[in-house]
Amino acid sequence: MNQWALILTAAILGSGAATARASEPEAASPAESNVRGAPSPNIGADRTIHFSLKAPEANSVQVAGGDGLGAGPFPMTKGADGVWSVTTPPAVPGFHYYWFVLDGVSVNDPASQTYFGYGKETSGIEVPEAGADFYAIRDVPHGEVRAKWYFSRMTGAWRRALVYTPPDYEKNPKRRYPVLILQHGAGEDETGWTRQGRANFILDNLMAAGEAVPMIVVMDCGYANKAGTAPLAIGPGVSRETIRIAFRTFEDVIVHELIPMIDAAYRTMPDRDHRAMAGLSMGGMQTLFVTLHHLDRFSYIGSFSGPVIPGINTGREPQGNTPEEFDSKTAYEGAFADPRAFNKRVKLLWLGVGTAESPMFRSSISSAATALQRAGVDVVYFESPGTAHEWQSWRRDLNEFAPR
Numbered sequence: 371m372n373q374w375a376l377i378l379t380a381a382i383l384g385s386g387a388a389t390a391r392a393s394e395p396e397a398a399s400p401a402e403s404n405v406r407g408a409p410s411p412n413i414g415a416d417r418t419i420h421f422s423l424k425a426p427e428a429n430s431v432q433v434a435g436g437d438g439l440g441a442g443p444f445p446m447t448k449g450a451d452g453v454w455s456v457t458t459p460p461a462v463p464g465f466h467y468y469w470f471v472l473d474g475v476s477v478n479d480p481a482s483q484t485y486f487g488y489g490k491e492t493s494g495i496e497v498p499e500a501g502a503d504f505y506a507i508r509d510v511p512h513g514e515v516r517a518k519w520y521f522s523r524m525t526g527a528w529r530r531a532l533v534y535t536p537p538d539y540e541k542n543p544k545r546r547y548p549v550l551i552l553q554h555g556a557g558e559d560e561t562g563w564t565r566q567g568r569a570n571f572i573l574d575n576l577m578a579a580g581e582a583v584p585m586i587v588v589m590d591c592g593y594a595n596k597a598g599t600a601p602l603a604i605g606p607g608v609s610r611e612t613i614r615i616a617f618r619t620f621e622d623v624i625v626h627e628l629i630p631m632i633d634a635a636y637r638t639m640p641d642r643d644h645r646a647m648a649g650l651s652m653g654g655m656q657t658l659f660v661t662l663h664h665l666d667r668f669s670y671i672g673s674f675s676g677p678v679i680p681g682i683n684t685g686r687e688p689q690g691n692t693p694e695e696f697d698s699k700t701a702y703e704g705a706f707a708d709p710r711a712f713n714k715r716v717k718l719l720w721l722g723v724g725t726a727e728s729p730m731f732r733s734s735i736s737s738a739a740t741a742l743q744r745a746g747v748d749v750v751y752f753e754s755p756g757t758a759h760e761w762q763s764w765r766r767d768l769n770e771f772a773p774r
Contacts, residue, residue, distance in 0.1 A: 371618060372532070380464035383721075388756070395597060397414060397415040398412040398413060398414045398415075398418075398420060399412055399413060399688055400412045400413075401413055401419075401482075401495045401496055401497075402496050403465075403483050403494055403495050404481055404482060404483070404484060405480075405481055405482065408481035408482075409481075409674050410455075410481055411479070411481065411482070411494075411495055412609065412693070413497060413498070414457075416460050417460040417461050417462075417497055417498075417648050417767070418457050418458060418459060418460050418461075419439070419457065419458045419461055419495065419497070420455065420456070420457045421444075421446070421455065421456055421457075421458070421468075421470075421479070422446075422453050422454065422455040422481075423434045423446070423453070423454050423455075423470055423472075423479065424451075424454075425452065425454055425472055426451075426452025427452075428448075428454065428472050428473055428700055429472055429473055430445070430471075430472075430473060430474075430667075430740065431445075431446040431448070431471070431472050431473075432445050432446060432470065432471040433446060433456060433458070433468060433469070433470055433471075433591050434468065434470075434476075435466050435467050435468030435495075435751040436466040436467045436468070436757055436758070436760050437456060437462075437470065437726065437758035437759065437760060438461055438462035438464060438466045438497070438757070438760050438762070439461050439462075439466050439468060440458055440459050440461060442458070443471060444456050444458050446470075458753045460548040462497070462726070462757060462758065462760075462762065463497050463498060463499030463500075463502070463762060464496075464497060464499065464757065464760060464761055464762025464765070465494055465495070465496050465497075465566050465567075465760065465762065466494065466495055466497065466509050466760060467485070467487045467488060467492045467493065467620065468482075468492075468493050468495055469492060471492055472643060473677045477663050478491065478492065478493045479493040482494060482495065485558055485561075485562075485565050485566050486558055486559045486561055486562065486565075487558050487562070487566070488557045489557045490748065492567065499762070502746060503575075504572060504575055504576075504765075504769050505567075505568040505571050505572050505575075505647050505765050505769070506571065506575075507571055508571075508574070508575055508578070510537075510574055510575060510577075510578035511537035511538070511574065511577075511578060512537055512570070512571075512574050513534050513535055513536045513537050513539065513570055513573065513574055513577075514534070514535050514539070515532055515533070515534050515564050515570050515624055516533045516534075516535065516550065517530055517531075517532055517533075518530070518531045518532070518533050518631075518632075518635065520627070520628075520631050522594070522623055522627050523627070524594065524596065524597065524619060524623050524626070524627060525594050525595060525597055525619070525623065526596075526597025526598065527597075527598065527648040529590065529591055529623070530559065530560060530591060531560060531588055531589060531590040531591070531628065531632075532563075532564060532588075532589040533586065533587070533589075533632070533636065534564070534569065534570050534573065534576060534586065534587035534588075534589075535547075535586055535636070536573070536586070537574065537577065537582035537584070538584060539584075539586075539637075540629040543637075543639065543655050545584075546637045546638060546639045547584055547586045547636075547637060547638060547639060547704075548583065548585045548586070548638075548639050548645065548646070549585065549586045549587075549588060549638050549639070549644065549645050549646070550585055550586070550587045550588070550589065550645075550646045550647070550648065550670075550772070551587075551588045551589075551624065551628070551629075551645075551646070551647040551648075551653075552587050552589050552647075552648055552649065552653075552768075553589070553590065553592050553648070553649030553650070553653030553654075553656055553657060554571060554589070554592055554649070554650065554652075554653050555592075555646070555649075555650045555651030555652045555653050555675075556592075556604050556651060556652035557652075558592075559591055559592070560589045560591045560592075561589075562589075563587075563589045564589070566761045566764055567650075567764060567768070568765065569587065569589075569768055570587075572765060572768055572769050572772070573585070573587065573772060576763045576769070576772055576773060581773045582655040582772045582773045585772075586632070586636055586638060588628065588632055589708055590614065590623075590624070590628055590652055592619075592620065592649075592652060592656060593616075593620070594616070594619040594622075594623045594751055595616065595619055596619050602615060602616040604616055604652060607644045610679070610682050613655075613679075613682055614674045614682065617643075617655070617656055617659045617660075620656055620659075620660070621659060621660045621663060621664075624647075624660050625660065625664055625667060626663075629645075629667065640764060642665075642666060642667050642668055642669050644669075645667060645668050645670070646662060646668065646669070646670030646671070646718075647661050647668050647670070647671060647672070648670075648671070648672030648673070648674060648720070648767075648768070648771060649672070649673065649674065649676065650674040650675055650764040650767070651674070651675050651676060651677070652676070653674075653676070654672075654673035654675055654676020654677075655672050655673070655677065655678075655679070655682075656676075657671060657672065657673050657676065658671070658673050658676060658678075658702065662702035662703075662705040663702070663703065663705075665705065665715055665716065668716075669715070669716055669717045669718075670716075670717055670718045670774070671718065671719050671720065671765065672718070672720040672722070672771045673715060673720065673721050673735075674720075674722045674732055674763070674768070674771075675720070675722060675723050675724065675727060675735070675739045675759055675763060675764065675767075676735070676768035677730060677731050677734045677735065678696060678734040678735060678738040679734065680695050680696075680734075680735070694773075695737070696737055696741040696742075697741075698741050698742055698744075698745035698747065699745075700718075704740060706745060706747050706774075709745055709746035709748075710746070711748045712747055712748075713746075713747065716748075717774075718750065718771075718774050719742075719747070719748065719749045719750065720749070720750045720752065720767070720771050720774075721738065721739045721749060721750070721751050721752070721765075722735075722751075722752040722754065722766075722767040722770075722771075723735045723736065723752075723753060723754070723763070724753070724754040724756075724757035724758050724759065724760070724761070724762075724763035725753050725754065725755050725756060725757070725759075726756055726757055726758040726764070727758055728758075728759065729760045731759060736751065739751040750774075752766075752767060752770060752771075754766045754767065
């Protein structure tokens with residue numbers, strides 16, 4: 371487990387255990403994220419979750435995970451058959467990472483599919499949201515997700531981008547499409563937006579309803595280090611200069627390698643008026659970093675829970691998260707210095723955050739939005755009700771961002 375994952379795991383495990391029970395919830399059904407045929411974990415109609423693990427030799431077992439699961443870890447009870455089980459309080463709807471802590475060691479659930487998160491393959495559970503099917507697989511025309519490998523001279527390594535093409539891409543060989551570059555967060559990779567985020571189904575549904583224009587979506591690996599240098603770890607405690615160096619290399623890859631490669635390989639509309647970039651958390655930070663340095667390449671910008679960290683392109687050094695710290699005149703090398711010119715040039719600037727996210731995210735993002743609005747910059751500030759720094763927030767962001 372990398373440093374970032376260890377810190378987050380420690381934070382979750384140190385938050386204290388909430389009340390839970392071992393009996394299964396009423397009207398429960400297996401989670402759709404289970405491996406085929408696995409009856410557990412199962413989810414009740416009230417969104418309580420029953421977890422179980424056969425570990426007859428273990429002395430203690432807990433289940434822990436993302437914020438939306440509740441204030442875990444949750445101690446599990448051992449049965450006579452050696453199966454440990456617990457039913458957690460109602461979870462927030464959406465996708466949540468989780469894992470078992472078996473005698474102090476974090477392990478995945480063999481009954482769950484795994485997803486790349488926290489810097490490793492991690493168990494995950496999908497908790498349904500009543501009345502929300504915008505990210506469900508529906509009986510509508512579906513696009514395709516393709517793997518595109520390319521060699522990066524910047525990094526001296528092969529890179530993989532996942533590319534979503536809309537349902538009519540093969541049917542209209544002369545049609546060209548706008549492009550959205552969509553980035554994952556720290557500890558995840560280019561598979562995150564399709565596996566955890568279900569971006570392809572969100573877009574399928576929007577296009578089928580006529581709410582979004584058909585587009586190509588490119589999901590690249592968010593890590594990049596210059597050829598011959600060691601990879602830079604991005605996470606809590608990392609220096610601002612390390613972030614700047616890592617983001618500059620990623621910026622060069624996006625602008626000088628990824629965009630030309632995609633424009634050459636796919637039928638894109640290769641101009642700034644038809645190119646967007648968005649991302650979640652670290653990917654949101656990267657989106658602002660890349661797009662605001664290259665407004666000649668992008669006209670739609672979306673940061674989903676991307677923290678605005680003082681001292682990194684905010685125009686001022688850190689003194690706490692306040693609106694005054696985000697200097698709209700100097701932030702991002704003066705990208706917002708002339709609000710009228712910016713508004714004329716950029717068709718959409720989006721800053722989103724979940725209402726249940728930590729103060730670091732909520733305050734920095736809302737403060738930046740407030741400072742920009744006061745300066746006269748057109749910005750859409752979006753709050754996802756009741757969701758934390760997790761995928762349900764970002765699914766909602768994308769569902770609202772893409773139609774614009």
